[in-house]
Amino acid sequence: MSKWYDDFQVLKDIDLSVAFGERIVICGPSGSGKSTLIRCLNHLEEHQKGSITVNDISLSPGMKNPEKVRREVGMVFQSFNLFPHLTILENCMLPQQRALKRTKAEAREIGMRFLERVKIPEQSDKYPRQLSGGQQQRVAIARALCMEPKIMLFDEPTSALDPEMVSEVLDTMIELAESGMTMLCVTHEMGFARKVADRVIFMDAGKIVESSDPEAFFSNPQHPRTKEFLGQIL
Amino acid sequence: MTELLNSLFGPFYGNMIGLLLSATQWTIYLSLAAFIGGGLLGLMLTVLKISPLKPLRWFATAYIWLFQSIPLLMLLFLLGLGIPVFFQIDVPAWLAAGTALTLFTSAYMSEVWRGALESIPQGQWEAGKAVGLTFIQNLWWIIAPQALRIATPSTVGFMIQVIKGTSMAYIIDYNDLMRWGKKIANSQLDGAEPFIVFPIVALIYFCLCFPLSLWSKHLEKKMVLT
Numbered sequence: 499m500s501k502w503y504d505d506f507q508v509l510k511d512i513d514l515s516v517a518f519g520e521r522i523v524i525c526g527p528s529g530s531g532k533s534t535l536i537r538c539l540n541h542l543e544e545h546q547k548g549s550i551t552v553n554d555i556s557l558s559p560g561m562k563n564p565e566k567v568r569r570e571v572g573m574v575f576q577s578f579n580l581f582p583h584l585t586i587l588e589n590c591m592l593p594q595q596r597a598l599k600r601t602k603a604e605a606r607e608i609g610m611r612f613l614e615r616v617k618i619p620e621q622s623d624k625y626p627r628q629l630s631g632g633q634q635q636r637v638a639i640a641r642a643l644c645m646e647p648k649i650m651l652f653d654e655p656t657s658a659l660d661p662e663m664v665s666e667v668l669d670t671m672i673e674l675a676e677s678g679m680t681m682l683c684v685t686h687e688m689g690f691a692r693k694v695a696d697r698v699i700f701m702d703a704g705k706i707v708e709s710s711d712p713e714a715f716f717s718n719p720q721h722p723r724t725k726e727f728l729g730q731i732l
Numbered sequence: 733m734t735e736l737l738n739s740l741f742g743p744f745y746g747n748m749i750g751l752l753l754s755a756t757q758w759t760i761y762l763s764l765a766a767f768i769g770g771g772l773l774g775l776m777l778t779v780l781k782i783s784p785l786k787p788l789r790w791f792a793t794a795y796i797w798l799f800q801s802i803p804l805l806m807l808l809f810l811l812g813l814g815i816p817v818f819f820q821i822d823v824p825a826w827l828a829a830g831t832a833l834t835l836f837t838s839a840y841m842s843e844v845w846r847g848a849l850e851s852i853p854q855g856q857w858e859a860g861k862a863v864g865l866t867f868i869q870n871l872w873w874i875i876a877p878q879a880l881r882i883a884t885p886s887t888v889g890f891m892i893q894v895i896k897g898t899s900m901a902y903i904i905d906y907n908d909l910m911r912w913g914k915k916i917a918n919s920q921l922d923g924a925e926p927f928i929v930f931p932i933v934a935l936i937y938f939c940l941c942f943p944l945s946l947w948s949k950h951l952e953k954k955m956v957l958t
């Protein structure tokens with residue numbers, strides 16, 4: 499698959515298949531196209547060449563019902579993007595009620611269940627601005643999980659957080675990984691990658707230059723760019 | 733009412749103020765008509781302006797351009813005097829005034845609302861999309877409620893402009909507060925000189941606008957706090 503912004507090719511012949519239950523960490527220098535890649539998977543961005551298939555739904559430029567695929571793919575953003583005019587619980591309920599047509603009672607019950615899972619049920623009546631960054635990001639994870647997606651995408655979920663809040667979000671993600679969720683995480687948290695990833699993908703200038711299991715990735719990187727990158731962040 | 737005014741201000745001024753107050757109702761009706769008509773039309777324009785279809789956006793842009801660039805007075809002349817003569821038809825003053833103010837209001841309101849919509853961070857649209865909302869659901873449940881809060885103070889503030897704008901409708905013989913004020917001031921009666929009548933008229937406009945001004949300020953403050 500390839501993607502351009504006008505004349506600029508952001509993604510170059512990306513060839514990637516992800517198995518059900520697989521956990522993938524994507525890393526690489528800034529501007530290498532990591533965000534763009536995962537945003538193509540729920541059609542927040544369109545690709546121009548090649549094909550993307552997600553859960554047997556084939557994505558195409560200008561496709562009619564991108565909502566269909568988005569209901570099966572949860573996404574967590576760097577900047578949380580909670581809905582500020584809704585309470586924590588309403589943040590979790592509204593998408594269920596509107597996109598999945600669940601009843602209010604159902605949505606509430608499922609919302610509470612996932613807020614418990616990310617360990618903040620007691621905050622359910624507060625508004626996002628009353629929560630810390632780490633708590634907000636956990637709510638964002640719960641909101642996505644309420645849709646009971648088959649795949650979860652994370653775009654640098656911890657890089658907007660104060661250092662002391664990183665681990666609470668990572669713990670939530672580790673727990674999710676252990677429950678068998680299919681995950682694609684753009685992150686530079688190499689501890690997380692070591693612990694849960696089945697595969698680490700390194701991107702540079704719009705290409706996947708290296709893709710291997712974490713053990714090999716960290717101990718024996720093949721590509722000079724990967725070595726350089728690991729040298730910088732480790 | 734008349735008796736109360738007479739006992740408060742004496743028969744002469746009581747009568748005058750009574751006339752002005754009853755003319756004020758036409759100012760209020762015209763303001764409401766402009767506000768409701770202009771609000772609905774403005775809402776439609778706002779939706780056109782952010783719609784994914786280019787021709788619709790162009791149409792809205794052209795419309796807003798046009799009616800923001802024509803002075804209200806000109807619109808009143810065109811609709812109240814120009815069209816009747818050109819097409820040899822009879823256009824009642826209230827219709828011409830109502831239409832002119834509706835066009836004027838809709839162009840301005842849609843700009844205010846579009847600005848509010850655009851001030852909502854892109855991340856909110858994306859979060860809505862990512863949880864599977866359609867464009868319309870996203871607009872209705874996520875973006876519009878946030879934009880509404882931002883736009884309310886300036887919307888209320890613009891109501892003041894509309895009320896003041898209605899005072900120009902006297903030019904096409906719409907019988908509002910302004911026209912009656914002018915009539916009385918021109919009556920040559922002792923005690924009804926312009927320097928007495930117009931301050932009274934101004935005071936009545938003030939009483940209409942000032943509460944809105946306070947309300948708008950209050951909403952603004954509330955918005956900063958939340």
Ligand SMILES: Nc1ncnc2c1ncn2[C@@H]1O[C@H](COP(=O)(O)OP(=O)(O)OP(=O)(O)O)[C@@H](O)[C@H]1O
Nearest residue numbers: 503506508526527528529530531532533534535654
């Ligand atoms: N909407 C856009 N229009 C034009 N160019 C864009 C757009 N979005 C991203 N780009 C460019 O595409 C390239 C890849 O961007 P992307 O955000 O995917 O990188 P990234 O790997 O996620 O980087 P970071 O680590 O900084 O988040 C960058 O060079 C960026 O400038």
Ligand SMILES: [Mg+2]
Nearest residue numbers: 532533534654
């Ligand atoms: Mg990025």
